[in-house]
Amino acid sequence: MLTPRYCFAHDFSQFYEYFLAQPHCVKNFRKGELLWKPAQPHGKIHYIVSGAEMHYADHENGRRKIISFHSEGTIFPGYSLNDYKIELSLVTVALTDMQVLEFTRPQFKAMFESNAALRESVINWYSMYVNMFLFETIHQGYNSSLVKISNILYLFSANQPQADVIAMTQNELAEILGLSRVQLTRGLAALRERKIITTQRGRISVMDMSALALLCSSEAL
Numbered sequence: 001m002l003t004p005r006y007c008f009a010h011d012f013s014q015f016y017e018y019f020l021a022q023p024h025c026v027k028n029f030r031k032g033e034l035l036w037k038p039a040q041p042h043g044k045i046h047y048i049v050s051g052a053e054m055h056y057a058d059h060e061n062g063r064r065k066i067i068s069f070h071s072e073g074t075i076f077p078g079y080s081l082n083d084y085k086i087e088l089s090l091v092t093v094a095l096t097d098m099q100v101l102e103f104t105r106p107q108f109k110a111m112f113e114s115n116a117a118l119r120e121s122v123i124n125w126y127s128m129y130v131n132m133f134l135f136e137t138i139h140q141g142y143n144s145s146l147v148k149i150s151n152i153l154y155l156f157s158a159n160q161p162q163a164d165v166i167a168m169t170q171n172e173l174a175e176i177l178g179l180s181r182v183q184l185t186r187g188l189a190a191l192r193e194r195k196i197i198t199t200q201r202g203r204i205s206v207m208d209m210s211a212l213a214l215l216c217s218s219e220a221l
Contacts, residue, residue: 002128003220004135005159006068006152006176011125012047013073015118019047022111024101029094036092041083045108047075051098056175057090066175068132069095078129079108079122139219140177148177149187150215153197157206166204173204191215 012019027046029035035053036042052071058064067090070076076092103111112119140148152173156166174184188204191197196212198205206212213221 002131003158004132004155005128006132006155007071007159008068008074008076008125008128009071010073011128012075012118012121015115015121016047016049016073018111018115018118019101019103022103023107024103027100027102029098029100031094031096033094034091035094035098035100038091039088041087042077042090043083043105045075045077045079045103045105046100047103048072049099049101051094051096053092053098054095055090055092063178064175065178066172068129075122075125078126079105079112081105081109135219139217143217145177145179145183146187146190147215147217148179149173149184149191150212151217151220152177153191153204153206154209154212154216154220157209157212166206167202168204169202170199170204 026049029051035046036044048071050072052069053076054066055068055070055076056064056066112122140151143151153166156168170184170188171181174181177184179187188197188199191212192199194208194211196206196208196215198207
């Protein structure tokens, strides 16, 4: 059974040649550049050819909530026919230099309606995205700080090629989990003391996945 994901990649890689053959434009973004203008609906859909982006929201209280990461071979944002007010407070920034194939909604609508395999992949992608939010709302919201941290480290490790190294700052980890830096620092220190992880600037290395799994809630495993 599938477990929650925060990093999305290669969900649509099989459609790359198909996308190239359809009406689109190629866009390049520099590291740190916003992919959409602030306070505007997401009117375009991107297939990420190379690079990675981060999706987040800045709350009016000054805190940031990182929602998800998207990289090569996936589509973001998902396809829909409507604009939603929440989009005005959401931000997507390039973590690296990026190249994308950009589609308008009418262009993607034509592909969605004519390609059954693409429709199935779009539905599956939305299902994974909803599953992530359900996991956060129903399970992570009631977990202790240590369990939240263990869950996220386990899920990141289980869904990336180099499973034992997580390229993420402690600040970013706190912003994903909605924890204060004090709570996060305390939790990471507990994992270091048990020799489950080591930490360096901008990266966390998992040394003992089995021991980490013992601290996770069942929904993450």
